[in-house]
Amino acid sequence: MSTLRPALLTDHYELTMVSAALRDGTADRRCVFEVFSRRLPAGRRYGVVAGTGRLVDLIRDFRFDPAEIDFLRRTGVVDDRAARWLADYRFTGDVDGYAEGELFFPGSPILTVSGTFAECVVLETLALSVLNHDSAVAAAAARMVTAARGRALIEMGSRRAHEEAAVAAARAAYLAGFRFTSNLAAGQRYGIPTAGTAAHAFTLLHDDEQAAFASQVATLGKDTTLLVDTYDISQGIRNAIAVAGPELRAVRIDSGDLAVIAQQSRELLDSLGATETKIIVSGDLDEYAIASLAAEPVDMYGAGTAVVTGSGAPTAGLVYKLVEVEGRPVVKRSEHKATIGGRKVAVRRHKPTGTATEEVIVPQGVPDRQPNDRLLQRSFVVEGEAVALPTLDESREHLRECLISIPWEGLKLSGGDPAVPVTVVPAS
Template structure:
């Protein structure tokens, strides 16, 4: 399905246009330059990061073009001069972009994105690229931890009401990439093909004169292949009412409050007693990776996670940066204390044991890592001379992440703080 998305030339900071203006004035705007996106560290407590948002970023760069009124508005507000407006009038990104594939893992220092082209065209993309990758990678990183904690039980993403309406769509996509089974967000379903699901809220039960009337209305509308919310009043009576109305073929009940471990255990016992052993139990209510892990032994069949997903479970940004590392083939580096960079364009491979377990990531500045058995080259083309390269589907990226999580040492999947799951070795080509 074709989906119309907004153009993106103003999805950036004023200072990007300040640098463009000045570089056009002194003749440096077209100097061949290389920018890199990387993280100096992982969010606190994390042992790996997930690359997410590459597909959205590609779409945004493809739509980075000006139309009538855009440039006029920038000149009227004094952001740029007429000469710069003329330079931007037919703007299309014409450089190269190499990336870690969406669904790939990253670690401190991983060159996740490399943008090559004239300084002016590359610098304009900084805020756009970072805003997408920082958000989506943060959400995907948190969601992947929840998927691991769920141990194969499905998780529904249901955080749309806890974030900005546009961020909700991106969050749904990122969570699905990370392994969630579905989302409550219908626009994510329309735009990205993410499966959607949903039941009802307490308001629907309160609307009716009795809980039985509410359950009966839902069953009449959807049949028994639905989920009844049973904790509006008394959960024990709610379960009894659900089975009384729907019968033992009811697909599932949902519990949204209380001590979920105790509630789920009691619910399972009661459902079995009522002759509904196949009725599943769904739990929700401010779940994160830690509370999901704590429910590992409980008779829970599915989780619903919302707030923690869309805010990155305490890490709302992946802390990625976009830095100039090369000009006209010459490495350049920032020397600020605690915020320095390594000059030169990077190449990266991940090394593996014969069993497939990742052992280290080797990043080389101004050259290529020595090839060894089991190496996997990490960067792939996204744009070549301004043209978008063929891209994987969201389902393919989802599978890539699943495989990558299998490849890291098991210690790297722990929820406790620790060193990155795979060490990054930085070196300079000899």
């Protein structure tokens, strides 16, 4: 778990609102905030909820220490009244929402934060930064998992992201079905299996390619992966098998026309007797590149930049909006950004076969439950105390089951309507 203190991961305007609300007496009004997306990123048919476990940990640790309060007071961000309030801050409200690994669609109330206005409003930036990032990565990774058609993927994008974002991205990719990560911090924090080979620099360090391969095999044994495209791929494969023998676990190819090279490499490996040696490909792979290799003899994909940046959609487009004050629904009416007032309850409707047909959302009420409906929200924090959450592996399995449940058209990589339509019905 990160040692990062979360309290100042907060926008200035949140504390401006707290200061003013404390002064005018509205800070303690009971409120409900909801996190949702008005639309999915272009070309996407579903979103994936990710980061909830991280967010709950951060809310638990959300405290202002004396040095932070002194900074806020000295710089005029807060006045004395607000500084005293921050010194005693502890979230005492409730957090409910969709489980990690759940799919979401436009309007889905994926997180509900309730409590006093002041204690809830200061969590806006924290909630959105965690959920927008992790959900974007998880959605991209899930599309790659679908495109891979059962072949394993390794997340290897740490060098393309902020150091903490890299760890969060590795977690989100594993949630989405990636088999491994190259990020050791993610392995330590979250128990994600780690894997790695070697860089071209290791080959270039040695006098020749065979010397580099011999060193790696001597250290790690034949159950390793040799990077064979530093010079000439075909000769690299010959050198790898000459050094390690046909029992070599895998070769990795990181450049070139991967479709053609994969075919040629498989033929060459087989001709050398290395029929069980696997082929791993990497090099700016996204879901479309992975899908294009579906018919080729590739055993594993390594994805880096595309997965940690959301493959063209680096944010999930989530917003955090006030929907209820003292039990009264409140509505933002601005054009193109209107909200639906009131706390929402959501169910996903299914056929008897298990295929999802509709998401039904009821503001200020309870849905008329039908057979095969599944209630989507669950408790994460109750009166300030975190409840037991599913493990990362359980959330990973939940997402796998959710993806199986949506109509097959919803798994297409091409643009189209959301995989499951959302219906907002009047409160009962």
